[in-house]
Amino acid sequence: MGKYNCIIFDIDGTILNTERMNLVPLQRLIKEELGLEIQYENLLKYKAYAGKRTIEELGFKDVDKSYSKWVEYVNDFEEGAVLYDEISEVIKILDSKGIICAIASSKMKNQYEIDFEPTGLNKYIKCKVLAEDTKKHKPYPDPLLKVAQILNINPVQCMYIGDTIFDFKATKAAGMDFGIALWGADNLDGIEADFEFKRPSDILKELGL
Template sequence: MKKYKSIIFDIDGTILNTEKMNLIPLKQLIKEEKNIDMNYEDLLFALALPGKKTLEKLGFEDIESSYNKWVKYVNEYEEGATLFDNIDCVIKDIYSNNILCGIVSSKNKAQYDIDFMPTGLHEYMSAVILEDDTMNHKPHPEPLEKVIEKLKINPEDAIYIGDSLYDYKCAKSCNMDFGLALWGAKNPKDINADINLKNPSDLLKLIID
């Protein structure tokens, strides 16, 4: 199995389980503003997109106002973001083996501060690229191109770990290997990943003999 100098992570569905805290408030917002009862499963696509892009796809008119309301509902949702089992220990192990860790996420800076900063894992990240940092977003290669520029590595020396088809396409468009986080993936059969990872500890096989 190939070894890497850097492991770059998506956040939602990869490090953090944020599915319910994002989709249940979104379902509530759609009912309030559009009077439509959408099935939970039909909203799973939103997990791979920036929030405002999700609202555009759903046909909201006042994107800014609706987005702010959605964020409010998310922040009020009782079941907040939680770490997937053992992912924090794995990231710390990767870091201790002198492997560069990075993040490419569709979260904006405000969401990152609320959801990710409390985990304490930010200090292990050598570069972080969020929605605010690029003109183009996944599946466009720009976010990964920007993170490897910050890390000062070549794409073939890194692997991007994510849970969605957008993550996969972003990696491939950047000529980077992709590892599928099966613990968070909703449609794994649609993704032809270079490596399928059953649980977070499988990541250690990418860096340790």
């Protein structure tokens, strides 16, 4: 066994491509409720945020109500969540080699059920920490440390793979190594990843599998 006993994955932008299904409905909501036309590119930074925080940052008055409406629009959007190429195979191979696969995500549980469970990968995930499971979210280390605590693994034996600055900051604060998912990342400013993965299969190469 190499240095890492556990690979912890983010979901959005790492396992699942959910960018358009989240941001196009957000554009619609902003136009409807705030009367603003915001360019798609200017919404990309919110990919790093938990859903409700995005709504707060954008200045919606009734955060819970607007968030619920956004979720409704997301789930009605014709383009659903899709797995990135190779990621399914990578998770299966990691599991078969005895490396624990886990998830730390700001996704709410009900959205996890809608987006992730249909992929069939749930059976390979030994632990998942979602938005409701910690009071503090990324960039705080709490979700990652909770995974290590639940699995009873030393954080230094874990690698976190994500696509945003918040993922990077949370990883470093948790004392873990960080792998950037370049296939889902669109802004690398301030990110000093331990590993740069151009495609999911690079994870296996790095681990010598």
